[in-house]
Amino acid sequence: MRWLSDPLLTVDHLSMHFGGIRAVSDLSFTAGRRDITALIGPNGAGKTTVFNCITGFYKPTSGRLAFAREGLAELDDVAAITRSARRHARMASGDIYLLERMPDFQIARQARVARTFQNIRLFSGMTVLENLIVAQHNILMRASGFTILGLLGLPPYRTREAEAVKTATYWLERIGLLPRADDPAGDLPYGDQRRLEIARAMCTDPVLLCLDEPAAGLNPRESAELTKLLCAIRDDHGTSVLLIEHDMSVVMNISDHIVVLDHGVKISDGASDFVRDDPNVIAAYLGVPGDDTTAEQRA
Amino acid sequence: MPDAAASDAVPSKTQNRFIAALRDAAFVGLITAGLSFPLIALRAEADMNNHLELQQRWSWLVSATIAMAASRFIASIFDRLVARIVGVTGVWLILFAGGTAYYATDTHPGVIAGCVLAGLIAIGLAAALNRSSVDAGRTETRPAEPSRFYRLDTSGGSLAGNLISIAALGCAIAFPLVVLAWLGPQGSLKWINNYGVQILIYVMLGWGLNIVVGLAGLLDLGYVAFYAVGCYAYALLATKFGLSFWLCLPLAGVLAAFWGILLGFPVLRLRGDYLAIVTLAFGEIINIVLTNWVDLTNGDAGIPSIPRITFFGLPFTAADDGFAARFGIEFSPIHRNIFLFYLILALALLTNFVTLRLRRLPIGRAWEALREDEIACRSLGINTTSTKLTAFALGAMFGGFAGAFFAVRQGFVNPNSFTFSESASILAMVVLGGMGSQIGVALAAAVMIGGTELLRELDFLKVLFGAAFDPSQYRMLIFGFGMVAMMIWKPRGLVSTRSPSIFLKQRKAIAGALVKEGHG
Numbered sequence: 001m002r003w004l005s006d007p008l009l010t011v012d013h014l015s016m017h018f019g020g021i022r023a024v025s026d027l028s029f030t031a032g033r034r035d036i037t038a039l040i041g042p043n044g045a046g047k048t049t050v051f052n053c054i055t056g057f058y059k060p061t062s063g064r065l066a067f068a069r070e071g072l073a074e075l076d077d078v079a080a081i082t083r084s085a086r087r088h089a090r091m092a093s094g095d096i097y098l099l100e101r102m103p104d105f106q107i108a109r110q111a112r113v114a115r116t117f118q119n120i121r122l123f124s125g126m127t128v129l130e131n132l133i134v135a136q137h138n139i140l141m142r143a144s145g146f147t148i149l150g151l152l153g154l155p156p157y158r159t160r161e162a163e164a165v166k167t168a169t170y171w172l173e174r175i176g177l178l179p180r181a182d183d184p185a186g187d188l189p190y191g192d193q194r195r196l197e198i199a200r201a202m203c204t205d206p207v208l209l210c211l212d213e214p215a216a217g218l219n220p221r222e223s224a225e226l227t228k229l230l231c232a233i234r235d236d237h238g239t240s241v242l243l244i245e246h247d248m249s250v251v252m253n254i255s256d257h258i259v260v261l262d263h264g265v266k267i268s269d270g271a272s273d274f275v276r277d278d279p280n281v282i283a284a285y286l287g288v289p290g291d292d293t294t295a296e297q298r299a
Numbered sequence: 300m301p302d303a304a305a306s307d308a309v310p311s312k313t314q315n316r317f318i319a320a321l322r323d324a325a326f327v328g329l330i331t332a333g334l335s336f337p338l339i340a341l342r343a344e345a346d347m348n349n350h351l352e353l354q355q356r357w358s359w360l361v362s363a364t365i366a367m368a369a370s371r372f373i374a375s376i377f378d379r380l381v382a383r384i385v386g387v388t389g390v391w392l393i394l395f396a397g398g399t400a401y402y403a404t405d406t407h408p409g410v411i412a413g414c415v416l417a418g419l420i421a422i423g424l425a426a427a428l429n430r431s432s433v434d435a436g437r438t439e440t441r442p443a444e445p446s447r448f449y450r451l452d453t454s455g456g457s458l459a460g461n462l463i464s465i466a467a468l469g470c471a472i473a474f475p476l477v478v479l480a481w482l483g484p485q486g487s488l489k490w491i492n493n494y495g496v497q498i499l500i501y502v503m504l505g506w507g508l509n510i511v512v513g514l515a516g517l518l519d520l521g522y523v524a525f526y527a528v529g530c531y532a533y534a535l536l537a538t539k540f541g542l543s544f545w546l547c548l549p550l551a552g553v554l555a556a557f558w559g560i561l562l563g564f565p566v567l568r569l570r571g572d573y574l575a576i577v578t579l580a581f582g583e584i585i586n587i588v589l590t591n592w593v594d595l596t597n598g599d600a601g602i603p604s605i606p607r608i609t610f611f612g613l614p615f616t617a618a619d620d621g622f623a624a625r626f627g628i629e630f631s632p633i634h635r636n637i638f639l640f641y642l643i644l645a646l647a648l649l650t651n652f653v654t655l656r657l658r659r660l661p662i663g664r665a666w667e668a669l670r671e672d673e674i675a676c677r678s679l680g681i682n683t684t685s686t687k688l689t690a691f692a693l694g695a696m697f698g699g700f701a702g703a704f705f706a707v708r709q710g711f712v713n714p715n716s717f718t719f720s721e722s723a724s725i726l727a728m729v730v731l732g733g734m735g736s737q738i739g740v741a742l743a744a745a746v747m748i749g750g751t752e753l754l755r756e757l758d759f760l761k762v763l764f765g766a767a768f769d770p771s772q773y774r775m776l777i778f779g780f781g782m783v784a785m786m787i788w789k790p791r792g793l794v795s796t797r798s799p800s801i802f803l804k805q806r807k808a809i810a811g812a813l814v815k816e817g818h819g
Contacts, residue, residue, distance in 0.1 A: 055678065117678070123671035125814030126664075127799045127807075134668045135679050142662040147689075151653065157660075161801075171802070181803040186813040198497040204679055245659030 001271075003032035006072050008208060008240050009099075011097075014063030016049050016264075023049040024264040031208070031257070036241040038233055038251045040259035042284060047244045049120060052259070054242070055115045056104030063100065069207050108242050109138050114196045114206035118213050118244075124186025128177055128196060131185050132168035135203035140164055143282055171199040175229065177288065191222040195229065202233065208240045210234065215247040223247060227254050232245045232268025246264070249295070260284065312754045320375040328368030341461065366394050373425070381788060382429035389421025401763045410756070413425070464738060471499075471644055475637045484633040488618055491636045496708060497645055498748045500701055503647040505695030505728040505740040510654055512726065513735035515690035516670025516817015518575045521562070521582025522725055525555040527589060527717035529702025534602040534712050535595070537734075544608060548703050555699025556692040558585075563691035567684055584723050589714040601713025608707045610638060639708050646704060650697045658802045659695075666690050667735075670817040681718035731785055733792025734816060744794055747778070 007030035016024040022156045024046040027115045031037040052058040054065055071093035078096060086100035088110065090274065092155045097111040107113050123131050133140070143160035144150030150157040170176040175195040182187065185196060194214055201209055215223045218234075227250055233239050244252045251272070258275040262266040262284040269276050277283055340360040343351045373386035373687040417658035447618050472493055478487040504526060511519045529551035536550060538544045588595050599686065607615065623630035657663040665686045665752035668676050676683055706712050728747055732739030754771040761768050789795060791811035798808055 013389050021787070035692045057674070057677075070396075104677045105682050107678050108678055109682075117675070121672045121675040121678075123668050125671055125797055125809055126667060127802065130664065130667075130801060131805050133801060134664050134676075134681075137661050137665055137668075137679060137681050144662075147662045151656055165801070165803070178803075182799065182805050182807050183814045192514050201680070243431055253336055256539065273340065 001032075001087075002028045002035050003037065003184055006033045008033040008035075008068060009033065010052070010064075010066040010068075010078070010238040011054075011063040011244070012270065013188040014050065014053060014065065015061045016046070016053055017061045022264050024053070024060075024261075026267050027216065027261070027264070029259045029266060031240060031242050034238055034240055035236060036230060036253040036254050036255040037257045038245055039259050040245065040248075040251055041263065041267075041295055045261040045264075046264040047261055048242060049264075051115065051242075051244060052275075054099060054107075055113055056102055056107040056212060060100050065099035066098050067097040067199075068112070069092065069097065069111060083164055085089070104197050106146055108204060108206075113210060114201035114204045114208070115210040116194075116201050116212055116214060120197055122193055122200070123230060124184065126185060127171065127182050128185050128188070129165070129181045130182060131196065131200050132203045133164055135200045136164045136167065138204075150281070152179070163199065167203060171202055176201050178242075183240045188249055191218050194218065194222075195226070198229065202237070202239070206239055208242060210242045212244050213246065214243070215245055215250045223250055226250065230254055242285070316471035320372050322760060323375045324372035325373040328364045329635060330641070332360060332364045333365040336352065336362045339363055362394070362398060364392065369394065373422070377425055377429045379429050384424040385421050385428060386425030387644040389418040392418030392421060398763070399759050403759045403775035410759070465679050467738070467741070468648075475640050484631045488633055488636060491633070491640050493752050494749055496638045497752065498745050499640070499643040499647050500705060500708075501744040501748045503643065503701045503704075503730060503740045504698060504725045505732065505744045506650045506654060506737060507701065508645065508725050508730050509732075509735065509737070509740050510666070510696075511658075511690050511694035512695070512817075513727050513740070514658070515687065516672065516815065517566075517664040517687060517690060518571070518817070519691075519694070520575050520579035520719075520722055521585070522578075522694070522698060522724065523717045523719070523722040524562070524585035525559055525587050525698035526557050526705070526721070527714070528555045528695075530697030530706040530712050530716070531589060531596060531602075531702075532699065533706040534605050537606045537706075538604070540600060541606075542772065544606070544703070544707050545611070551703035552696040552699040555702065556696040558690040558697025559693075560688050563681050563688040564696075566685055568750050578718065579722075581752070582717075582719060585807075586714050586717050586719075589717070596714070598713070599713055601712050602711065605706055605712065607710055608635060608639060608642070624765065630804075637774055638705075643701075643704055646700050650700075653693075653697075654737060662686070662689060664790040664800055671815050702801065727782070731782070731792055733794035733796075733811070733813075735797060739792055739794030750774075751778075796804040 007033040011027060011029050011031075015022070015026055016028045027046075027050065028276065035141060039050060041047055053060045064078075064082060066073060066082075067140070068078075073091065073093060073096050077091045077093075081087075086098075088097045090096075094110075097107075099107055099111060099242060102111065108115075111130070123134060126134070139149070140157070140160060144157045169178065170179070172181055175192075175198070177188070177192055177196060179197075180192070183191065188196060194217070197210060198209075198211065198214060203209075211230075215226055218226060228244070229253055230241055234241055234269075243251070243255070255272055258268075258270065258272055259266060259280050260275055260278070267280040267284055268278040270278070311438050317639045338354055340438070342354045344354055346352045359477045369390045370387045373390050374383045377383045377386055378453060386568070392414050396411045396418065398409050399414070475487070475491045478495075481487070482490065504522070507525075508519065508522045511517050511522070532551040532554045533544065534545040536547045537544065542550075545721065562578065564583050564607075566574050569577055590598055592598075611623045613620070613625055615632070615638070617623065617630040622634055641755070654663075658667075665676065665681050668679075668681065669683060669686055671691075673683055676686070706715070709716075724747065726745040728739055731742070731747070732743035751774045754774050754777070757770040760770055791814075795811035796808035797811070799806060
């Protein structure tokens with residue numbers, strides 16, 4: 001129950017409306033530190049919308065996304081930041097960010113939330129290695145003295161770049177793509193591209209990694225490899241994972257905590273055993289016996 | 300095409316193929332001769348009394364027959380379309396030289412020799428192209444090898460690239476001295492100024508725009524605006540405040556960069572067509588302001604008598620304190636032009652050096668990543684706003700440098716130098732060169748500007764087509780044909796592959812098909 005005792009991300013009353021469409025309404029859940037939290041639900045339940053709100057690609061209509069990067073956030077502290085106009089404060093327990101107030105690139109840079117996309121978004125015309133080096137942009141940018149020192153070819157940048165290559169090599173080894181480091185990313189097979197996108201997100205050294213359907217289009221063997229990779233990310237690197245996934249074998253195997261959405265509303269929340277037997281979830285996925293209106297809504 | 304059957308019938312043995320090509324050529328020659336007899340060799344013309352008179356032009360018939368037969372021979376002996384086109388061009392160049400030597404005996408022998416040499420080089424190039432295509436064909440048939448990218452040998456590939464760059468640089472450095480030694484101060488002026496300096500200005504502009512369009516993928520149709528800003532910056536600062544060129548040069552760059560950022564802000568959210576339209580409008584706004592703000596810019600009449608370039612303070616004049624007198628050499632206006640040539644060469648090389656360096660720095664990689672996928676960039680914590688603005692600012696800065704140089708070279712500026720067609724031709728150089736490729740853009744600039752100038756040299760064509768014929772009037776037509784041909788055979792430009800900015804074991808060129816053009 002780490003999501004209750006030490007929440008990394010606290011979503012409070014999140015709503016996202018597009019005109020008259022309520023994609024997400026009044027959603028509250030927490031994601032625990034060093035947990036793999038799965039966000040599941042039928043198609044159109046609003047999972048990706050939640051992701052886009054968390055990573056700043058959408059500005060939520062209302063709600064709060066409190067992100068306690070280092071340690072347990074006191075409720076008073078969060079409330080104090082919320083009242084102030086600030087988006088970030090350094091408390092005794094660590095930095096607290098209000099993600100709904102931050103632009104997307106700063107969520108990735110400062111709060112250190114990384115993400116992947118449902119339709120893979122690699123830099124296809126750049127090599128596999130270049131993709132991973134671009135992910136370390138902000139560190140390298142500082143090392144290059146915001147380009148000026150780097151333009152002069154001073155050594156600090158070169159050593160930092162060598163370290164960046166080392167990090168990239170480490171991740172390439174982890175995902176088994178080291179032999180293809182110098183090939184264009186667009187040339188990789190689909191499964192490799194999915195893994196590379198995860199490695200690229202990990203190269204930003206994130207605290208929270210958001211994965212949008214990482215197992216989509218993978219064969220069973222690749223799914224099993226992915227499961228292993230995600231567990232390693234959680235256990236070896238201490239990175240928390242927030243996961244949207246349809247592949248139940250992946251979800252049930254690795255999730256510490258599952259949140260189920262349907263029509264933009266949370267219908268279940270708990271450990272995998274609890275969610276599996278929850279009648280609300282069964283109804284949402286399979287329909288309620290004798291209730292034709294629900295079945296029609298699904299169609 | 301009938302020759303396809305003839306050449307494909309005997310593809311394996313070179314001997315057979317040679318004979319087949321000869322037979323083919325003879326056949327075509329025969330047909331040409333037969334058709335030319337009524338069409339070319341005999342011509343009815345009205346004389347003074349309005350009587351028709353039959354003229355006989357046997358030399359024309361012979362020329363046409365030889366030309367067709369030789370072209371067909373080349374076309375049948377090569378497989379690949381590019382090789383055929385290059386080879387046939389070479390043949391025509393040689394025939395052209397022969398024809399000129401025969402008909403226009405007063406033509407400079409250098410021109411004829413040059414044509415023959417160029418023709419021979421073209422045929423050699425065609426042979427090389429044909430051979431490489433045969434090799435490529437062999438690797439493509441291997442099923443395991445992915446054919447979407449080329450595996451290049453690291454050492455060989457980069458060495459060849461370096462050799463080409465060094466050779467090009469050597470040629471550029473030696474160019475004015477060689478021309479001066481060959482043609483003397485009078486004759487070399489045209490070559491150094493109209494060709495050398497003019498081409499290098501556009502090489503620099505192309506490289507500057509390449510940052511914005513080629514690397515960052517932001518389609519900028521108003522690049523000439525920054526050229527204008529740099530140009531007027533020097534013209535106004537020098538005439539109104541008497542600032543020296545060496546002070547104005549960085550100022551012009553800074554001012555142009557400032558305008559680049561100013562343009563960048565409103566267009567940050569725009570993509571594709573919308574971005575192109577707004578940048579186009581920006582270019583027009585600058586031009587219209589320069590035309591109508593008569594108090595400041597003197598409108599269409601322009602700014603005359605802008606201070607000329609000095610050799611770090613020594614003017615290029617015949618006076619006692621001039622460059623020539625101080626160095627104890629005889630005064631000649633060519634000195635200034637040679638200095639201008641080396642100045643623009645240095646500026647262009649600076650542009651190139653900075654761009655190549657930036658490509659390997661995080662900012663350059665962020666530009667290319669932005670061109671590939673902006674949303675992914677944002678998800679990785681890259682500030683796309685500042686990334687785009689730096690691309691605009693740096694591209695504009697180099698445009699500003701080139702503008703200041705243009706003003707000091709011309710000594711007179713008016714808004715007519717900064718029309719949309721200038722923007723379009725600079726953009727055409729970037730696109731034809733291959734977006735993002737430095738050497739490709741330089742090559743395209745040399746071909747486009749040098750080619751246009753060369754058309755003025757083809758006076759001997761008047762012998763063939765009549766005294767009223769002016770080849771330079773056909774430059775847009777030829778340019779248009781060139782564009783169409785490029786888009787058919789090399790849609791991604793002369794250098795269509797991308798070279799990665801970093802590699803682990805081996806630098807492999809990335810096929811153009813994978814590289815995105817940017818979203819605007």
